[in-house]
Amino acid sequence: MSTLITGIAELTTQDPERRVLHDAAIIVDGDRIAWLGSAAKAPAADERVDAGGRAMLPGWVDSHTHMVFAGDRSAEFEARMAGQSYAAGGINVTTRATREAGDEQLAALLRARIAEAVRGGTTYLETKTGYGLDVAEEARHARIAAGEVDAVTFLGAHLVPAGADAGEYTDLVCGPMLAAVRPYAQWADVFCERGAFDEEQSRRVLLACREAGLGLRVHGNQLGPGPGVRIAVEVAAASVDHVNHLEQADVDALAGSWTGWDRDSAEGEPGTVATCLPACDLSTREPLAPGRLLLDAGVEVALASNCNPGTSYTTSMNFCVGTAVLQMGLSLDEAVRAGTYGGALALRAQDEVGSIEVGKRADLHLLQAPAAIHLAYRPGMPLTHAVWRAGKRIV
Numbered sequence: 001m002s003t004l005i006t007g008i009a010e011l012t013t014q015d016p017e018r019r020v021l022h023d024a025a026i027i028v029d030g031d032r033i034a035w036l037g038s039a040a041k042a043p044a045a046d047e048r049v050d051a052g053g054r055a056m057l058p059g060w061v062d063s064h065t066h067m068v069f070a071g072d073r074s075a076e077f078e079a080r081m082a083g084q085s086y087a088a089g090g091i092n093v094t095t096r097a098t099r100e101a102g103d104e105q106l107a108a109l110l111r112a113r114i115a116e117a118v119r120g121g122t123t124y125l126e127t128k129t130g131y132g133l134d135v136a137e138e139a140r141h142a143r144i145a146a147g148e149v150d151a152v153t154f155l156g157a158h159l160v161p162a163g164a165d166a167g168e169y170t171d172l173v174c175g176p177m178l179a180a181v182r183p184y185a186q187w188a189d190v191f192c193e194r195g196a197f198d199e200e201q202s203r204r205v206l207l208a209c210r211e212a213g214l215g216l217r218v219h220g221n222q223l224g225p226g227p228g229v230r231i232a233v234e235v236a237a238a239s240v241d242h243v244n245h246l247e248q249a250d251v252d253a254l255a256g257s258w259t260g261w262d263r264d265s266a267e268g269e270p271g272t273v274a275t276c277l278p279a280c281d282l283s284t285r286e287p288l289a290p291g292r293l294l295l296d297a298g299v300e301v302a303l304a305s306n307c308n309p310g311t312s313y314t315t316s317m318n319f320c321v322g323t324a325v326l327q328m329g330l331s332l333d334e335a336v337r338a339g340t341y342g343g344a345l346a347l348r349a350q351d352e353v354g355s356i357e358v359g360k361r362a363d364l365h366l367l368q369a370p371a372a373i374h375l376a377y378r379p380g381m382p383l384t385h386a387v388w389r390a391g392k393r394i395v
C-alpha cells in the first residue's frame with residue numbers, strides 16, 4: 001500500500017543539493033520512503049494525506065536515555081536549584097527504588113516514557129540499564145528493555161553500588177554481569193567520571209564488553225576534565241556523551257576519528273560521535289556542551305534527551321533541538337541533523353534511519369508549524385502534529 005503525503009510546506013532531506021524542499025511531497029510504500037520531491041510532480045499513490053502546509057522532518061533518533069527506572073528525584077533536583085551540586089551518588093537512590101519495582105511495573109513505566117517520546121516525534125530509541133547494579137537486576141532490566149526499544153545498552157558500570165569495593169565490582173561487571181546481560185544488549189557504556197569509574201576501570205569494562213561483541217559508548221567529561229573522551233576514541237566507541245568539559249586534546253582526538261568520513265556525502269568510516277545532552281546540562285547547571293566548537297572541528301555531533309530521573313527527566317527532543325539553536329550556537333539545520341542523523345550515526349543505524357531519503361525507513365515527523373525554525377522560535381510549544389514510524393502513522 002502506497003501513501004502520498006502532499007502539501008508539505010518544508011521538507012528537510014539529507015541531500016546537500018536540496019537540503020530543504022518547499023511545496024513538497026513524499027510517497028511511503030510499506031515501511032520505506034519510495035519517492036520525494038515537488039508536490040506538483042508527485043506520482044499517484046493508493047492513498048493521499050494532506051500535510052496542510054506543515055513542515056516535515058525525519059523522526060527524532062534519541063541515542064542516549066536511561067528509561068528503565070522507578071522512583072523520583074525531584075527533591076534532589078530542587079536542592080540543586082538551590083545551589084547543591086550534582087553528584088553520582090544519587091544513582092543509588094534510583095537503584096533502590098528500581099530494585100523494588102516488579103517486572104510489570106517497570107515495563108509499564110518504560111512504555112509510558114516511550115509513548116511520551118513518540119508523541120514528541122521520536123521514532124528510534126536507545127535505552128540503558130544502570131539502575132540495577134547487580135547481576136540479576138541488570139539482566140532483568142535489560143530483558144524488560146529489549147522488548148520495547150530499538151537499542152539496549154548495558155551500563156552496569158554506572159556506579160559502584162554503596163558498600164561495594166570498586167575493583168571487585170568492576171570484575172563483576174566484566175564477568176558474570178556482562179554474561180547475564182549480553183543476550184539482551186547491543187551496546188555497553190561506562191560512566192567515566194569522578195565518583196564513578198576511573199580510567200583503568202573504564203578501559204577494563206569497555207575492552208571486556210568489546211570482546212563480548214558489544215558496541216561501545218562512554219559517558220565522559222560531564223563533571224570536569226577527564227579521560228573519558230580520550231578512552232572513547234582509543235577504543236573506537238561509537239559515541240562519547242556529555243562532553244561538557246573538553247580540553248583541546250579532546251577535541252583534536254575526536255576530530256582525528258572523523259578523518260575518514262565525508263560529512264556531505266555521508267560516505268567513509270564514521271568516527272566517535274560527540275553526543276550533547278542540553279536538557280541534562282541545564283538541569284545539572286553544567287556548562288552547555290561545546291557543540292559549535294565540535295562541529296567546526298569536523299566532529300559529528302548528536303543531540304539526545306538523556307531521559308533519566310537524576311539529571312534530565314525529559315523525553316522532549318523538540319526541547320533539546322530548540323535549546324541547541326537558542327543556547328549552543330547551532331543553526332536550525334545543524335540541530336535538526338544532530339537530533340536525527342547524528343543520533344543514527346551514534347547508534348550506527350544511519351543506513352536505516354535518521355534522514356528522509358528514498359529507500360530508508362519511513363520515520364517521519366510532521367510539525368504543527370510551517371517551518372522547522374519554529375522549534376527554536378516557539379520554545380516549549382507542543383509542535384508535534386503527526387508521526388509515522390516504519391511507514392505506519394502512530395501519532
Ligand SMILES: N=CN[C@@H](CCC(=O)O)C(=O)O
Nearest residue numbers: 090091191219280308310311
Ligand atoms: N551521568 C551519569 N548518568 C546519568 C545520570 C544518572 C543519575 O543521576 O541518575 C546521566 O547521563 O546524566
Ligand SMILES: [Zn+2]
Nearest residue numbers: 064066219306
Ligand atoms: Zn546518561
